[in-house]
Amino acid sequence: MTDLNSLKYTEDHEWVALDGGVATVGITDYAADKLGDVVYVDLPAVGTVVTAGDVCGEIESTKSVGELYAPVSGEVVEINDDVVADPSLVNADAFAGWLVKVRVDGALEGLLDRAAYVALTGGEA
Amino acid sequence: MTDPAAPRESAQTPLADRHRALGASFTDFGGWSMPVRYTSDLAEHHAVRRAAGLFDISHMAEIVVEGADGGAFLDYALAGRLSTLPVWKAKYSLLLAESGGIIDDLIVYRLADERFFVVANAGNRAAVVEALLERAAGFDVSVSDETEAYALIAVQGPIAREVLAATPGVSRPGRALDEIPYYAATDAEFDGAPLLIARTGYTGEDGFELYIEPGRAGALWDALLAAGEPLGLVPAGLAARDTLRLEAGMPLYGHELSLDIVPVQAGLGRVVALDKDDFVGKHGLQSVVAAEAPVLVGLIAEGRRAGRAGYAVLDDGGTPVGEVTSGALSPTLGHPIALAYVSPSHSAVGTELAIDVRGTAIPATVTELPFYRRTK
Numbered sequence: 001m002t003d004l005n006s007l008k009y010t011e012d013h014e015w016v017a018l019d020g021g022v023a024t025v026g027i028t029d030y031a032a033d034k035l036g037d038v039v040y041v042d043l044p045a046v047g048t049v050v051t052a053g054d055v056c057g058e059i060e061s062t063k064s065v066g067e068l069y070a071p072v073s074g075e076v077v078e079i080n081d082d083v084v085a086d087p088s089l090v091n092a093d094a095f096a097g098w099l100v101k102v103r104v105d106g107a108l109e110g111l112l113d114r115a116a117y118v119a120l121t122g123g124e125a
Numbered sequence: 126m127t128d129p130a131a132p133r134e135s136a137q138t139p140l141a142d143r144h145r146a147l148g149a150s151f152t153d154f155g156g157w158s159m160p161v162r163y164t165s166d167l168a169e170h171h172a173v174r175r176a177a178g179l180f181d182i183s184h185m186a187e188i189v190v191e192g193a194d195g196g197a198f199l200d201y202a203l204a205g206r207l208s209t210l211p212v213w214k215a216k217y218s219l220l221l222a223e224s225g226g227i228i229d230d231l232i233v234y235r236l237a238d239e240r241f242f243v244v245a246n247a248g249n250r251a252a253v254v255e256a257l258l259e260r261a262a263g264f265d266v267s268v269s270d271e272t273e274a275y276a277l278i279a280v281q282g283p284i285a286r287e288v289l290a291a292t293p294g295v296s297r298p299g300r301a302l303d304e305i306p307y308y309a310a311t312d313a314e315f316d317g318a319p320l321l322i323a324r325t326g327y328t329g330e331d332g333f334e335l336y337i338e339p340g341r342a343g344a345l346w347d348a349l350l351a352a353g354e355p356l357g358l359v360p361a362g363l364a365a366r367d368t369l370r371l372e373a374g375m376p377l378y379g380h381e382l383s384l385d386i387v388p389v390q391a392g393l394g395r396v397v398a399l400d401k402d403d404f405v406g407k408h409g410l411q412s413v414v415a416a417e418a419p420v421l422v423g424l425i426a427e428g429r430r431a432g433r434a435g436y437a438v439l440d441d442g443g444t445p446v447g448e449v450t451s452g453a454l455s456p457t458l459g460h461p462i463a464l465a466y467v468s469p470s471h472s473a474v475g476t477e478l479a480i481d482v483r484g485t486a487i488p489a490t491v492t493e494l495p496f497y498r499r500t501k
Contacts, residue, residue, distance in 0.1 A: 036166045040429040040430055061166070065433065
C-alpha cells in the first residue's frame with residue numbers, strides 16, 4: 001500500500017511522489033472516483049518539457065474529460081504505458097496507476113501535504 | 126457563509142437511503158439527487174447488456190389525465206394520436222409548443238377507457254403540467270400531477286423478466302409477464318399494494334418499469350435486488366443509463382430535444398400524427414421550412430477519444446457543419462459514438478465527417494441508428 005502521507009498533492013487532484021530528482025505523478029483516488037471509469041489517457045511524450053500548472057494531458061472517463069496539470073516543471077522521462085493500454089488501472093488503484101515521471105527542474109511550489117489535500121476535498125479524500 | 130447563489134436543495138427519492146447504503150455517488154438531475162453510479166459506470170452498463178440492472182428513476186414525473194374526453198384531449202395536447210390507444214398499451218409521444226418545438230418527450234399509458242398515465246422528464250415537470258392544464262380548457266378532463274404519489278424502479282436487461290418473476294411479493298398481475306408485449310403494461314400488486322408493471326425502458330434492452338407508492342418502494346427495491354442478485358442483477362446509476370440510451374439511439378431532452386428542435390429534425394416525424402384535425406404545434410410545423418434545418422445523425426469514430434456535447438462537427442474541408450449533442454466511448458461497441466445535428470447535405474449514411482475534439486479533428490462517419498440493437 002502507498003503511504004499517502006508521504007505524497008504531495010495539488011489543488012487539481014494530482015499526487016506527486018518525489019524520489020531523488022524525479023517526480024512520479026498520478027491523479028488521486030478522489031479524482032478518479034469523481035471522473036468515473038477512465039477509458040482514455042493522453043499523456044505527454046517522453047522528452048516533453050512541462051511547466052508546473054500547465055495542462056500536459058487528458059484523462060477521459062465515460063462521462064467526462066479531465067485535464068492533467070503538471071504539478072512540477074521539468075522533462076518527462078517516462079510515461080506509464082500500462083495505463084495507456086488499460087486506463088482502468090487508474091480506477092483500480094489511483095496511487096499505483098501513475099501517469100508520468102518528470103525530472104524536476106527548479107523548486108517545488110504550491111504542493112499540498114496530505115492534511116491540506118484532505119481538507120481541500122472537504123474530508124472526502 | 127451562505128452562498129446566495131447556492132441551488133435549492135435537491136429532492137430525494139424514496140430510495141435515497143438504499144443508494145447511500147450501497148455506496149452510490151450522487152448527482153443532481155432535474156432537481157433531484159440521483160445515484161450516478163454505485164461501483165463502476167462500465168460494470169453497470171455491461172451488466173444491463175448481459176444480465177440486468179436495477180435503476181431508481183423516481184425523479185420521472187407522473188401526470189394522470191382522467192375524464193370522458195381523455196383521448197380527445199390528448200389528441201389535441203400531444204403530437205401523436207392517443208385516442209385510439211388500447212387500454213394497457215403505451216405510446217411514446219411529444220408535447221409540442223405552438224411553434225412545433227419540443228417541450229418534452231413522454232410516454233403515455235392507457236390504464237382505462239377514461240384514464241391515461243403520462244410520464245414526463247423530471248426537468249420538464251412544471252412545463253408539462255402547465256401546458257396540459259392550459260390545453261385542458263373546454264375538455265371534460267382532469268389533469269393532476271401525481272409525481273409525489275409514485276416511486277419508479279426500472280429492471281432492464283435480458284434477464285429482467287426472470288428477475289421480476291423470481292421476486293417474492295409481486296402478485297396478481299392482470300396478465301402474465303410473458304404476455305405483456307413491449308410498450309404495454311398491466312396492473313399487479315406488491316405485498317398488497319397497487320403495482321403498475323410496464324414493459325418499457327430507456328436502455329435498448331428488454332425490461333420493466335415498476336410504479337409503486339413511495340412508502341413501499343424500499344421494500345420492492347430490496348425484494349428485486351435479493352431475488353435478482355444471484356441471477357446477475359446489479360444496481361445501476363444514471364451514468365450507465367446515459368451510455369445505454371445513447372447506444373440505443375434514444376434522445377435525451379436537453380441534448381437531442383429542445384424547444385428549438387421540431388420532431389422531424391430529431392428523426393421523430395413518425396411520432397407526429399399530422400393528419401389529426403388539430404393539435405398544438407400543427408400550425409407551427411406546417412410553417413417550418415425544413416430543407417435547411419439540421420438533422421440528427423449518428424456518428425461513429427475509431428480510437429478511444431469521444432466527441433462530447435457541444436463539439437463541432439466538420440466536413441472534409443474542416444468547415445463546421447454541425448454540433449455533437451451526446452457522445453461517449455461506447456462501452457458495448459468499443460469505439461466512440463455520438464449523436465449530432467448536421468446540415469441535411471451532410472447527413473447521408475456513409476458521409477465522412479470529423480469531430481473537433483479539443484482541437485484535433487477526429488474522423489467520423491455518419492451511420493444508421495441505433496448504434497446498438499439487441500439481438501432478440
